[in-house]
Amino acid sequence: MVVIARVVPNWREFKVSQMNQDPASLGLPITPLSFPIPSVINFDVPQVTQNGCPQLSKPGESPELPLWNQSFLFQGRDGATNFSEDTALVLEYYPLTSMKAGESWTLSKPLGVSMLPLKSHLYHKMLAGKGLNGLRVEKLPITDTKLKTITGEAPTVDLSFQLLSSERPENFLTPNNSKVLPILHPQILDEKLSSNRESWSKATVSPRRNSSTSTCQAEEEEPRRPLMSHETEINNYRRAMETMAEDILLLRKQASVLKAENRLLRSHLTQEETEEEEDIADQTQTLGSMQQKLLLSELDMKKLKSKVQHLQNELIRAQQPQAALLKRHQDKLRKVTALEETVRHQEKVIEKMERVLEDKLQERNAPPPNRLPGKPSGGENLPADQYTALLAENSRLRAELDKSHHQSAPNIQQQQALPDHLDDTSDKFNLLAKLERAQSRILSLERQLEDSARRWGREKQNLVTRLQEQELGLAHPSDSTVTDLPGQIPQPTPKTTGKPQNQTP
Known part of the structure; x- marks a missing residue:
């Protein structure tokens, strides 16, 4: 079941x-x-x-x-x-x-x-x-x-x-x-x-009793005729009541249908109102979020503009010292070029002076052609006044070498031969002391010239490197310093072809 x-x-x-x-x-x-x-x-x-x-x-x-x-x-x-x-x-x-x-x-x-x-x-x-x-x-x-x-x-x-x-x-x-x-x-x-x-x-x-009641009514129809009028009234009243009941049922049915439709319509209306409220709330929320995003984007735009302006100012300020430094480097490069030209000119002058000195030394050191071997030279037989004049000329030449501050004479260790007949030992020692001082001075000038040449080469290489960095746009350290070149460059030491001659008195 x-x-x-x-x-x-x-x-x-x-x-x-x-x-x-x-x-x-x-x-x-x-x-x-x-x-x-x-x-x-x-x-x-x-x-x-x-x-x-x-x-x-x-x-x-x-x-x-x-x-x-x-x-x-x-x-x-x-x-x-x-x-x-x-x-x-x-x-x-x-x-x-x-x-x-x-x-x-x-x-x-x-x-x-x-x-x-x-x-x-x-x-x-x-x-x-x-x-x-x-x-x-x-x-x-x-x-x-x-x-x-x-x-x-x-x-x-x-x-x-x-x-x-x-x-x-x-x-x-x-x-x-x-x-x-x-x-x-x-x-x-x-x-x-x-x-x-x-x-x-x-x-x-x-429905089952309708058939049986119909037969019974036919049998009892005649005894009930006196009561027909009363029963007719009752039947009419009953039919009226049934009709009224049917009308009431129909009205109730219609009322129930209308209630159901009203409930359905109310539910649809409530649903539509809810959807409209949700749509309005969503639109309001979306509008608020869009306004907030717009304000945020405007603030970001202002910040970016101020940042760009600040960076432009910083770039201008950063380029000013670099431009000044580049200008100084260009000036120094021009000075270096001029100094190189001066150095080349001085080297030519020094070479000429070296050749002149070498010629003079060769003329002085060359023996006369009529001199016989085993005999003393003519200088040894010179009188004292001529020998003194030669010493004075030698001193004058050495003084001229000392006056050239950055020019050095060839390292020639040459000793003047004193005649055997010179009896004054004090003059001899004085001349030897002067000769040693002149040689030490020549050595110091040579060392100073070498140091100056090395320093000048390093400074030149440093300036060339910095100039290339500026041209390539590379960053330069802020604490870098530029060393000014000296106004004069020491002259290179002239090289001698022969070894210095040491002559014993």
């Missing part, structure tokens, strides 16, 4: 539709779908329907005492408006054998029906409860059935239902926690179900 549960908004209209054998009110309505499905709208279920949304349970465990332990979820957002005078929970019981594979799921006639009115006092009673917000109904009668219990009594069913106020509830009904729910009082249940149960049963029995 299986159970089909549904919540109908008007149980009277549902009862009439079942009497008229409406397929939508019997069993499970089947909606055929073809694959591939053209749209997902085919799966939409109407929120409000006259016959409710039926749900099928699993088969009962035992045919003698079926136990379904099945949960049905009836979702609705209306809250208390789902509980009214006409709303009811309808349970239909069908045999499992009628559901064959080759047949459709449109069930012809149920084995029995249970109906529980969902009135407002049930809603308030569930809200007044603690914990699960639910109720437990015991011995709900099954009407319009031929089923009997083992003891011969009318069959009943027990059920529990819970009111869910959230789409994600924390607790659900289970066989264990449903036992602690408050039980609906049997007297209240009997009072509420008595009239409904009678009207449901009479509605199902009345």
Whole structure:
């Protein structure tokens, strides 16, 4: 045995539709779908329907005492408006054998029906409860059935239902926690179900009795003729009441349809308002974020402009000393070029002087051609006054060499030969001392010239390197100093071709 549960908004209209054998009110309505499905709208279920949304349970465990332990979820957002005078929970019981594979799921006639009115006092009673917000109904009668219990009594069913106020509830009904729910009082249940149960049963029995009552009326027609007028009045009144009841039912139906449409329209309106508010909020937020980004970009632009201006000023300030340094280097390069030209000219002069000195020394040191070997030279036989004149001329020449500060004479170690007949030893020692001083002076001048030449070469190389760095745009250390070249460059020492001659007195 299986159970089909549904919540109908008007149980009277549902009862009439079942009497008229409406397929939508019997069993499970089947909606055929073809694959591939053209749209997902085919799966939409109407929120409000006259016959409710039926749900099928699993088969009962035992045919003698079926136990379904099945949960049905009836979702609705209306809250208390789902509980009214006409709303009811309808349970239909069908045999499992009628559901064959080759047949459709449109069930012809149920084995029995249970109906529980969902009135407002049930809603308030569930809200007044603690914990699960639910109720437990015991011995709900099954009407319009031929089923009997083992003891011969009318069959009943027990059920529990819970009111869910959230789409994600924390607790659900289970066989264990449903036992602690408050039980609906049997007297209240009997009072509420008595009239409904009678009207449901009479509605199902009345079509069967129509044929039998018609034959009885024909037999009793003649004895009741005196009461015809009274019965006619009653019948007219009854028809008027039925017409009024039908009108009331029709108006209620229209009212329920209008309420459903109003709820649907309200939900659509609320959804649209919510979407509009969300769109406005999103647009406002987007506008605010864009304004903030614009302000930030303007601030960044101002910072970048100020930074560029600062860098330009720094570049100008950094280029000024470099330009001055480059100018100084160019001036020094011109000076170096002029000094090189002067040095070359002085070298030529020195070479000429060296040649003149060498010629004079060769003339003085060359022996006369008529001199015989083994005889003393003519200088040895010169008188004292001539020898003194020669010494004076030698002193004058050495004084001229001393006057040239940066020019050096050739390193000629030459000793004047004194005649053997010179008896004055003091003059001889004086001349030797002067000769040694002249030689030491010549050596010091040579060393000074070598040092000056090395220093000048280093400074020249340094200036050329710095000039190349400036032309290539390389950075130059800020603490670098430029050494000014001296105004005069010491003259190089003239080289002699021969070794100095040492003459002993």
